[in-house]
Amino acid sequence: MAQIRRARAVELEALSALCLRSKAVHGYSATLLEAFRQELTLSHWDLDEDEVAVAVDGEDNILGIVQVSTGPAGCFLEKLFVEPDRAGAGVGRVLMDWACEAARRRGAPNMIIESDPGAVGFYTRYGAREAGTAPSESVSGRSLPRLLLKL
Numbered sequence: 424m425a426q427i428r429r430a431r432a433v434e435l436e437a438l439s440a441l442c443l444r445s446k447a448v449h450g451y452s453a454t455l456l457e458a459f460r461q462e463l464t465l466s467h468w469d470l471d472e473d474e475v476a477v478a479v480d481g482e483d484n485i486l487g488i489v490q491v492s493t494g495p496a497g498c499f500l501e502k503l504f505v506e507p508d509r510a511g512a513g514v515g516r517v518l519m520d521w522a523c524e525a526a527r528r529r530g531a532p533n534m535i536i537e538s539d540p541g542a543v544g545f546y547t548r549y550g551a552r553e554a555g556t557a558p559s560e561s562v563s564g565r566s567l568p569r570l571l572l573k574l
């Protein structure tokens with residue numbers, strides 16, 4: 424069973440690389456992945472402003488990352504990425520549970536998820552319901568499924 428702990432500043436580069444590797448499982452072209460890079464890069468600002476945690480194994484190897492933000496537009500699941508060779512082993516569930524707790528701690532009544540199309544089924548398992556679409560931050564003209572999860 425994966426454990427959860429806060430992400431550390433020294434891990435920012437490795438976590439950004441993990442996000443990109445994980446995103447690649449959906450079969451995007453190298454060009455598209457490059458377009459996603461900036462959005463998937465974690466900064467000190469993310470650690471300071473948002474809730475960012477990692478799932479680790481018993482030897483503290485990182486298995487996945489999650490990031491939750493809150494602001495005037497609501498509470499957002501900013502990132503949820505599992506190391507590709509650890510997918511399907513319950514890591515995503517542990518990260519998602521933590522994200523919901525973090526959002527509740529921040530007083531959010533619900534969480535907005537602008538999901539990769541390939542991950543919608545994962546979120547609907549948690550009771551998220553589809554609520555329109557949202558423009559991609561990375562690719563002009565691309566829209567993403569927008570989901571709302573009541574907490």
Ligand SMILES: CC(C)(COP(=O)(O)OP(=O)(O)OC[C@H]1O[C@@H](n2cnc3c(N)ncnc32)[C@H](O)[C@@H]1OP(=O)(O)O)[C@@H](O)C(=O)NCCC(=O)NCCS
Nearest residue numbers: 445504505510511512513514515516538539541542544545
């Ligand atoms: C989507 C993702 C976070 C799921 O994490 P995971 O560790 O593989 O998921 P888990 O093993 O915890 O699975 C929990 C449940 O969700 C289901 N599930 C996992 N991924 C799913 C998907 N893409 N679609 C539908 N159901 C999914 C599992 O079958 C499992 O069901 P069960 O409770 O009946 O056993 C992970 O596969 C991932 O990082 N994918 C690539 C990056 C990505 O798309 N991230 C989301 C960005 S919005």
